[in-house]
Amino acid sequence: xxxxxxxxxxxxxxxxxxxxxxxxxxxxxxxxxxxxxxxxxxxxxxxxxxxxxxxxxxxxxxxxxxxxxxxxxxxxxxxxxxxxxxxxxxxxxxxxxxxxxxxxxxxxxxxxxxxxxxxxxxxxxxxxxxxxxxxxxxxxxxxxxxxxxxxxxxxxxxxxxxxxxxxxxxxxxxxxxxxxxxxxxxxxxxxxxxxxxxxxxxxxxxxxxxxxxxxxxxxxxxxxxxxxxxxxxxxxxxxxxxxxxxxxxxxxxxxxxxxxxxxxxxxxxxxxxxxxxxxxxxxxxxxxxxxxxxxxxxxxxxxxxxxxxxxxxxxxxxxxxxxxxxxxxxxxxxxxxxxxxxxxxxxxxxxxxxxxxxxxxxxxxxxxxxxxxxxxxxxxxxxxxxxxxxxxxxxxxxxxxxxxxxxxxxxxxxxxxxxxxxxxxxxxxxxxxxxxxxxxxxxxxxxxxxxxxxxxxxxxxxxxxxxxxxxxxxxxxxxxx
Amino acid sequence: xxxxxxxxxxxxxxxxxxxxxxxxxxxxxxxxxxxxxxxxxxxxxxxxxxxxxxxxxxxxxxxxxxxxxxxxxxxxxxxxxxxxxxxxxxxxxxxxxxxxxxxxxxxxxxxxxxxxxxxxxxxxxxxxxxxxxxxxxxxxxxxxxxxxxxxxxxxxxxxxxxxxxxxxxxxxxxxxxxxxxxxxxxxxxxxxxxxxxxxxxxxx
Numbered sequence: 001x002x003x004x005x006x007x008x009x010x011x012x013x014x015x016x017x018x019x020x021x022x023x024x025x026x027x028x029x030x031x032x033x034x035x036x037x038x039x040x041x042x043x044x045x046x047x048x049x050x051x052x053x054x055x056x057x058x059x060x061x062x063x064x065x066x067x068x069x070x071x072x073x074x075x076x077x078x079x080x081x082x083x084x085x086x087x088x089x090x091x092x093x094x095x096x097x098x099x100x101x102x103x104x105x106x107x108x109x110x111x112x113x114x115x116x117x118x119x120x121x122x123x124x125x126x127x128x129x130x131x132x133x134x135x136x137x138x139x140x141x142x143x144x145x146x147x148x149x150x151x152x153x154x155x156x157x158x159x160x161x162x163x164x165x166x167x168x169x170x171x172x173x174x175x176x177x178x179x180x181x182x183x184x185x186x187x188x189x190x191x192x193x194x195x196x197x198x199x200x201x202x203x204x205x206x207x208x209x210x211x212x213x214x215x216x217x218x219x220x221x222x223x224x225x226x227x228x229x230x231x232x233x234x235x236x237x238x239x240x241x242x243x244x245x246x247x248x249x250x251x252x253x254x255x256x257x258x259x260x261x262x263x264x265x266x267x268x269x270x271x272x273x274x275x276x277x278x279x280x281x282x283x284x285x286x287x288x289x290x291x292x293x294x295x296x297x298x299x300x301x302x303x304x305x306x307x308x309x310x311x312x313x314x315x316x317x318x319x320x321x322x323x324x325x326x327x328x329x330x331x332x333x334x335x336x337x338x339x340x341x342x343x344x345x346x347x348x349x350x351x352x353x354x355x356x357x358x359x360x361x362x363x364x365x366x367x368x369x370x371x372x373x374x375x376x377x378x379x380x381x382x383x384x385x386x387x388x389x390x391x392x393x394x395x396x397x398x399x400x401x402x403x404x405x406x407x408x409x410x411x412x413x414x415x416x417x418x419x420x421x422x423x424x425x426x427x428x429x430x431x432x433x434x435x436x437x438x439x440x441x442x443x444x445x446x447x448x449x450x451x452x453x454x455x456x457x458x459x460x461x462x463x464x465x466x467x468x469x470x471x472x473x474x475x476x477x478x479x480x481x
Numbered sequence: 482x483x484x485x486x487x488x489x490x491x492x493x494x495x496x497x498x499x500x501x502x503x504x505x506x507x508x509x510x511x512x513x514x515x516x517x518x519x520x521x522x523x524x525x526x527x528x529x530x531x532x533x534x535x536x537x538x539x540x541x542x543x544x545x546x547x548x549x550x551x552x553x554x555x556x557x558x559x560x561x562x563x564x565x566x567x568x569x570x571x572x573x574x575x576x577x578x579x580x581x582x583x584x585x586x587x588x589x590x591x592x593x594x595x596x597x598x599x600x601x602x603x604x605x606x607x608x609x610x611x612x613x614x615x616x617x618x619x620x621x622x623x624x625x626x627x628x629x630x631x632x633x634x635x636x637x638x639x640x641x642x643x644x645x646x647x648x649x650x651x652x653x654x655x656x657x658x659x660x661x662x663x664x665x666x667x668x669x670x671x672x673x674x675x676x677x678x679x680x681x682x683x684x685x
Contacts, residue, residue: 016675019671039563152590197557254679
């Protein structure tokens with residue numbers, strides 16, 4: 001290895017090169033594969049047909065998240081037989097191939113991208129893959145983490161490697177202090193709005209700058225999570241004291257002398273001064289506002305103070321047609337202030353915003369208020385650990401008293417593969433990551449927002465500018481003598 | 482995997498940008514544990530009206546394009562979810578090539594593993610092909626992977642780039658795992674050393 005200054009991405013990449021055959025993609029070693037019920041059955045079937053084994057079951061973990069119902073009743077008897085068959089296929093595959101499974105009944109079950117970090121599997125400098133495009137979440141720790149298809153799931157199971165063409169590097173520096181009410185979710189929505197849903201295709205983004213450094217691990221995960229919505233292969237953030245503080249003491253974090261050694265190694269990963277990126281972009285954090293998506297692509301976003309845009313503002317004919325189609329699908333008229341859009345449903349959760357900090361942020365807004373009678377709202381913690389911690393802090397009580405449903409962990413209404421589905425024409429404020437046509441059910445209309453904005457919208461019955469919200473102080477718990 | 486050399490077929494125009502994999506194969510079909518049988522669910526919601534009837538205005542239902550094996554679409558085709566089911570559905574429906582100005586990364590990889598050739602042409606060239614396919618009855622294209630060209634026999638000719646290794650695999654119809662296992666000795670050596678790195682261990 002040369003002494004040239006290197007980027008975080010290059011350092012992680014170089015430490016995982018198994019072979020560089022001439023005129024072929026690099027063979028990259030994979031430290032950790034995360035598996036779930038939806039994209040793995042055909043991969044295990046492929047192994048069986050070819051008589052292959054899982055090379056490193058110790059470098060795999062599995063959970064059920066996409067299909068699982070979020071009510072206790074629904075979980076005890078999964079009525080969707082096709083979903084039930086897929087869940088039992090994962091149980092059998094994990095048992096047959098010796099892979100640890102966080103199943104429906106596990107006390108640590110949750111969304112795959114939430115339990116990986118929570119259990120300490122995710123570590124800086126690792127290569128992490130999953131048959132799920134939101135795998136970039138783990139890049140928040142300085143890991144190179146990316147999504148892949150089922151053939152690649154099978155490939156990693158069999159070989160613990162992946163042939164990969166080296167992506168280009170793209171540094172996005174978010175500088176300055178975020179204004180009050182503006183969150184990690186707004187940073188990433190603003191980025192996608194600016195560069196477009198194919199703005200980072202073929203690239204690994206490194207998020208840098210003082211606004212990123214100031215984020216908690218939860219916030220960093222939210223930013224990296226939606227890298228795919230900008231087309232990126234992965235998103236990464238250099239590990240620092242915030243990262244190490246999060247990791248210390250987790251189930252699978254190194255212990256004792258190994259911990260010290262690990263921190264020393266992880267500390268070397270940050271991009272060197274003077275390292276070159278293929279592309280660079282700087283964003284002024286002080287100018288950001290709370291964002292709301294208005295269309296059917298995550299790039300169709302606007303600040304809450306804006307109005308629904310006029311399709312005539314599209315830059316090309318095909319873009320204008322795309323805008324028109326999006327507005328028709330969303331049932332919106334150009335020029336309507338975003339704050340005037342009434343909503344029917346609210347979903348707080350997902351791998352984007354289903355962590356404890358998201359629960360706290362939404363509860364702080366909901367405290368002392370009632371959900372609008374026109375709105376049905378639900379909170380789905382991302383994992384059992386998030387749920388238990390939230391309950392310990394009394395957040396479930398705040399949500400329930402305000403009229404939110406408090407559910408069991410899973411992907412839920414983010415992609416509506418389980419029973420949590422919008423009806424045709426229903427409009428949601430959702431903390432998830434995609435507003436594609438039909439994403440939350442056929443004919444569903446999704447607006448992507450932060451947890452704070454979603455909670456406020458549930459109460460008001462329409463979008464509101466969270467910067468104007470009057471937070472009611474948390475009541476001091478009564479102490480009974 | 483089926484080999485691909487040259488394909489001449491009707492071209493179906495899908496004049497939309499940012500076609501996401503949720504549209505190509507909606508989530509309800511991802512619960513299946515089989516690898517086959519997804520063709521009938523391709524573009525499931527776009528093929529149907531709100532009442533569930535076939536929507537005659539959607540190009541997949543247009544009898545003029547029945548049997549087309551080449552799909553022409555707008556930029557950023559197959560963005561979003563990593564679901565390989567999108568590639569399975571396209572292949573199972575009969576598509577062997579997609580022509581667009583750009584493709585999402587994960588789909589790019591998934592398509593290759595299912596014998597689908599992705600042809601990246603300029604926005605202008607794709608606009609021309611979309612227009613030709615819409616206005617010329619029985620409009621056919623020839624995609625030659627060997628020559629890396631797209632022609633229509635009426636004067637249109639464009640060449641496209643393809644990674645040499647990907648081209649080799651598509652032409653030979655090669656299985657990736659077997660290719661990787663050619664490097665098993667290097668892998669064993671790498672892994673033995675890499676396993677000593679405690680900071681990169683999955684479990685502690």
